[in-house]
Amino acid sequence: MNNEGFVKKLNEKMTRLINKSTMVEQAMAYSLLSAGKRIRPVLIKLICEDMGVQEDLIWNPAMAVELFHTASLIHDDLPQIDDSPLRRGRPSCHVVFGNDMAILAGDGLMLMAFCVLNQTPADPVSKSMLFDLFSKSTYDVLIGEAMDVEFTGKEKDINDVIEMYRKKTGALFSFCFAIGAILMKKLEYLEKLINVGSTFGVWFQIVDDLKDVSGKDENVGKTTGRDKALGKPTVVNIMGIQEAKNFADNLYESVIVQLKSLSLNKVVDFLCALRE
Amino acid sequence: MNNEGFVKKLNEKMTRLINKSTMVEQAMAYSLLSAGKRIRPVLIKLICEDMGVQEDLIWNPAMAVELFHTASLIHDDLPQIDDSPLRRGRPSCHVVFGNDMAILAGDGLMLMAFCVLNQTPADPVSKSMLFDLFSKSTYDVLIGEAMDVEFTGKEKDINDVIEMYRKKTGALFSFCFAIGAILMKKLEYLEKLINVGSTFGVWFQIVDDLKDVSGKDENVGKTTGRDKALGKPTVVNIMGIQEAKNFADNLYESVIVQLKSLSLNKVVDFLCALRE
Numbered sequence: 001m002n003n004e005g006f007v008k009k010l011n012e013k014m015t016r017l018i019n020k021s022t023m024v025e026q027a028m029a030y031s032l033l034s035a036g037k038r039i040r041p042v043l044i045k046l047i048c049e050d051m052g053v054q055e056d057l058i059w060n061p062a063m064a065v066e067l068f069h070t071a072s073l074i075h076d077d078l079p080q081i082d083d084s085p086l087r088r089g090r091p092s093c094h095v096v097f098g099n100d101m102a103i104l105a106g107d108g109l110m111l112m113a114f115c116v117l118n119q120t121p122a123d124p125v126s127k128s129m130l131f132d133l134f135s136k137s138t139y140d141v142l143i144g145e146a147m148d149v150e151f152t153g154k155e156k157d158i159n160d161v162i163e164m165y166r167k168k169t170g171a172l173f174s175f176c177f178a179i180g181a182i183l184m185k186k187l188e189y190l191e192k193l194i195n196v197g198s199t200f201g202v203w204f205q206i207v208d209d210l211k212d213v214s215g216k217d218e219n220v221g222k223t224t225g226r227d228k229a230l231g232k233p234t235v236v237n238i239m240g241i242q243e244a245k246n247f248a249d250n251l252y253e254s255v256i257v258q259l260k261s262l263s264l265n266k267v268v269d270f271l272c273a274l275r276e
Numbered sequence: 277m278n279n280e281g282f283v284k285k286l287n288e289k290m291t292r293l294i295n296k297s298t299m300v301e302q303a304m305a306y307s308l309l310s311a312g313k314r315i316r317p318v319l320i321k322l323i324c325e326d327m328g329v330q331e332d333l334i335w336n337p338a339m340a341v342e343l344f345h346t347a348s349l350i351h352d353d354l355p356q357i358d359d360s361p362l363r364r365g366r367p368s369c370h371v372v373f374g375n376d377m378a379i380l381a382g383d384g385l386m387l388m389a390f391c392v393l394n395q396t397p398a399d400p401v402s403k404s405m406l407f408d409l410f411s412k413s414t415y416d417v418l419i420g421e422a423m424d425v426e427f428t429g430k431e432k433d434i435n436d437v438i439e440m441y442r443k444k445t446g447a448l449f450s451f452c453f454a455i456g457a458i459l460m461k462k463l464e465y466l467e468k469l470i471n472v473g474s475t476f477g478v479w480f481q482i483v484d485d486l487k488d489v490s491g492k493d494e495n496v497g498k499t500t501g502r503d504k505a506l507g508k509p510t511v512v513n514i515m516g517i518q519e520a521k522n523f524a525d526n527l528y529e530s531v532i533v534q535l536k537s538l539s540l541n542k543v544v545d546f547l548c549a550l551r552e
Contacts (some may be wrong), residue, residue, distance in 0.1 A: 022422055022423055024425075075379055075380070078379065080375040098356075100356045103356055103379060105422075107351060107382070108418045108493065110383065110387070111415040112415055114390055114410075114415075115408075118404065118408050125400045132394050134365060135393075139392075146299065146300030146384065147379075149377070184401075
């Protein structure tokens with residue numbers, strides 16, 4: 001299956017997850033079924049293909065990650081947090097459904113992520129490991145988001161900001177990178193893949209910061225210039241644009257080297273395309 | 277161990293869960309470690325004792341339930357939802373830490389609940405069943421809370437309101453009542469116990485509604501008179517106080533009869549004391 005076919009089938013499966021009989025489910029579906037790029041599910045698919053995981057095991061972790069990621073975006077966009085009215089090229093959840101429903105829709109997608117993950121047709125030991133890493137990773141994402149809020153308007157050291165990126169953006173990528181090793185019981189690869197995911201997440205976040213500085217709303221699909229307006233300490237703000245670009249390039253190279261050493265070739269090809 | 281000793285040890289264990297190095301963790305600890313009655317953990321303890329579950333299996337599900345319950349209270353109390361400034365006898369989380377941190381603290385406790393549940397020292401099959409029921413139950417709680425918000429200011433049928441109570445309050449009690457059957461692999465009791473939990477939850481919610489109508493803030497530990505002020509359709513508003521009391525009495529009797537038929541005697545004693 002190519003990536004486009006995978007995303008199409010993933011979106012169909014996610015459409016069937018939510019029955020929309022209540023307003024909160026409509027809000028959940030609105031955010032989940034918007035035109036997200038599904039980078040995390042595609043990464044999971046490619047890693048699993050590279051490692052030889054059978055296809056029927058891939059869907060539930062891929063959906064769980066996208067459900068949780070969407071939940072975190074809904075809460076991040078709230079007026080009480082980042083106050084972003086635009087997401088994935090259309091009005092944010094709270095703009096359409098109100099702040100109350102957006103808070104609850106984020107909660108709902110978060111909880112549904114765990115329901116969906118637990119329906120992975122894997123053996124109980126692998127499922128328990130998936131659950132363990134998913135619950136820890138999502139908790140780290142949350143702590144990272146809260147560090148981001150706490151740091152706003154404050155002077156912060158570059159190491160604090162990178163630690164925040166590792167949690168906020170890296171932790172969920174760590175889960176994505178580690179899934180293949182868990183499902184194939186290649187536990188000797190686990191720590192390395194968790195670290196690769198974390199480093200990739202820091203790179204990904206810096207690229208996002210750079211878009212915020214120099215992108216346009218219609219290209220980026222969300223409101224740009226928010227970091228500066230909110231007084232957020234970012235790697236770009238601290239290092240300056242050029243040095244941040246160099247730093248990101250080094251992270252990216254280290255990710256590629258490690259993925260190549262594990263022969264994760266489809267993932268490498270995808271990341272090369274993603275960078276362009 | 278008596279119930280007081282259990283609650284004391286539970287509170288000590290929960291104190292050690294959160295390291296408080298970030299502001300969001302301080303907010304989580306503030307709400308979690310307030311003077312809650314810990315009714316759900318105590319119920320779990322008594323059910324497990326009645327069914328012969330070994331003690332070391334009880335703590336993690338009991339903490340997970342209290343973590344999730346506290347998370348749902350934090351989000352419920354937000355100005356965007358029920359706007360309750362008082363909880364468990366002191367200012368609500370958002371009053372002390374701000375709306376942004378309260379949203380994230382609720383998320384954090386929710387996610388930590390799953391981390392903690394997964395550390396239950398049970399076999400993988402039982403853990404997978406615990407996870408399955410916990411993720412479904414917590415999702416139902418969320419849908420129930422969102423129905424509560426959606427119903428506010430609207431004319432609603434008594435059946436809609438009871439269905440909302442079953443989800444909002446009953447679903448987590450269902451999980452509490454079912455834990456013993458899962459951990460003792462007495463799966464033939466599972467459906468009955470899930471139903472008992474759901475019925476008990478409806479009773480519990482009606483008693484809560486009655487306190488909201490006739491209680492005083494200082495006795496109830498939270499702001500009273502909110503349901504009417506918010507225009508919420510409740511069983512009490514629809515049936516009237518006396519008929520709601522009768523209805524609740526019938527639910528209570530049916531719960532006791534069923535628990536007695538399963539010889540869950542410690543639970544029966546606890547519920548009798550709770551009613552008084």
